[in-house]
Amino acid sequence: MAVTVLQHAPQGNLASAIDSAVKAAGLSSRTIRLWAHEPPPADLTGIDGLIVLGGAVPPLSLAGNTDAATLLRSALAAEVPVLGAGYGARVLATAAGAADRTQRAGRGGCGRTAFTPAADADALLREIAPTATELQPAAGFGELPRGAVALASCDLHAAHAFRIGGSAWGMDFQLGPENGLAPWWERVIDRFAALVAARTEHTATRAFFTHRAGAWEERFAHQTPAYAAAVARMGLQPGGRVVDLGCGTGRAMPALRTHVGDTGSVLGIDVTPAMLATAARHDRTRYGHLLAADCNRLPLATASVDGIFTAGLLDHLPDPQTALREWGRVSAPDATLLLFHPSGRAERAARHGRVLDPDDLLAEGNLTPALGATGWRLAEYEDAAGHFLARAVRADPTADAS
Template sequence: MAVVVVQRASAETPAAVSGALVAAGLTLRRVPSAEGGAAPLGLGDAEGLILLDAPDAADTLAPALVRAALAAQVPVLALGAGAGLLTDLAARAAATETLDVRMEPTPAAATDPLFAGSEPPPHTFRLGGSAWVVRPAGGPDHAPGGPFDERIDQLLFRYAELVAARAQHTTARAFFTQRADAWEERFAYQAPAYAAAVTRMRLRPGATAMDLGCGTGRAMPALRELVGPHGRVLGVDVTPAMLCAAARHGRTHHGHLLAADCTRLPVPRSSVHGIFSAGLLDHLPDPRAALAEWARVAARDGVLLLFHPSGRAERAARHGRPLDPEDLLAEHNLRPALTSTGWRLDEYEDATGHFLAHATLAG
């Protein structure tokens, strides 16, 4: 896990910055703010971004990194002179309506993920939900490379802990944000397979159905047809850019789109009759926790359908590797994982052209 630190090539990274990152198990990667050209790494390789310096007029790298980070909701912390870059870019983005970046003062707000339960430094602001700014107070303590006061030291440790905790989601958002615009067209040919899989859920009209890890919402039209006009369809994904793409492709006509972590769903207990999930479970850091959460929100006799438009052997061959006996989706692994989290595996198909596992909520 890495955090990119943007500062002038001649400056030393403050010990408080490097110390906080190391303590959280993070790697520091410096990017000189005066170098133009292409970024040396994509946001898929970084879980956080710290800005310590304002870039030169000729610098194209730092603004590009910041714009990409804001779009993908990578946690950004701007200190001292770096605050100017972040606030300027945020103001421009807001003016052109390309990003949701409202400037809000955050005096130890109870709901702020960085400042809750602490006293923030003065001149502190939050931009949107994933960027924080500590503006220069006019003294030498805020100079790049100089010492920070105690509150900023504490802030750095809290930021590093937040980055480490969000790392899995940050990587996923960065990966899919870059691909969201082309995703629907690239995989449009799979729509019939998704529709056929959804019918296997056998939901009644009026039921509530959820597409977990919905991406651009390819399963949502079929789910709507299954539950009818009086049913409810939710498309849930952790990447806002994918949900925006889903909206552009008309998925809001079929249901509601929700940005959320699939292991902590903002959904009442026993409220969902059918959960459809394609290509998600085996990519999660804690699949059993996810299955337990899905069981929590499932109604009595709720249905879970795990799907992929390719079989396991086909996907393994595509990546040039043999089938892995430790693969979670292998039946001998999936069945006990489902059983231990409250599900009963009813149907299992690992065919050449698709993977499908149908489970119902036990007891």
């Protein structure tokens, strides 16, 4: 787990203090001294979180470093956790599309600065509100990027802190003396590092798929008939309730709708919003609803679905048994789970220069007990040259009641 720090100007030992705080939370840290012309990473590979440090005084601009601007905008799009600290909050706001005039110094001084009610439930700020003496705001923002939520404001400025979506924060407060962080900032960095660590799995997935989402449909459109053939093996009935987990661009959704009919329901779930946006652009909402959610914690009622289709997902999860147990929870008795991939296991291994791993979860001897331990019974298994398919049936719901 790694946090990258983008430093726009020399700031004494502050970068070292932040590095120490991140490492104390169990994460690795790398500081890119943009002011010394060190190049930022080319993409988000290996980056679980970003901290953006500004200079000593505003205004700041990303115009002089297009690579850093691209990285930061990619992080925002992929919902990689980002913290804009001090005047780094202004850099973050610029990357998020705020008008240039919001980045200039505002009216001198500040009124009484306080957190807004939104901060009370904020994932980063709740329960670590500073004392009045710990708040040392900078110039403040007259307005925020579109969609941003104000977390702290004063009588003269609309915001000194804000959140964009659920993964990016800007805190325009002084970080502290040059030889260290202010105590409140230490708590913020510690909370941010914990948040980064908790979201690592989703961050990596979103970072991988977000910049590929736009071309995903065209690249794999030839596989659509194979998806339809796999869906036909599920035995869905008209009026059935079916979920496509890890739906991506929703290639299975038209076939799922065909089998459950107009009286049934189809739900496509994916953890990467960019993939769902691509699905919507390809009119997959004609066939069902799209939802951003974690497949390990589904926002669905117990025993509420009759079928689950998933392609290329289970063996990429860090804890497949937790996923299988959760999928069983939302499934009605005798519901069908179809695990699919448009390539066989041997074909995929060869494509990646590997031999088949005997510990592969999808090997029949491994998959059967994994399903059985989580309330599923393997009913059909095919590992063919041109596809992989395993169909399981929801068994006795008490089988996974441990």
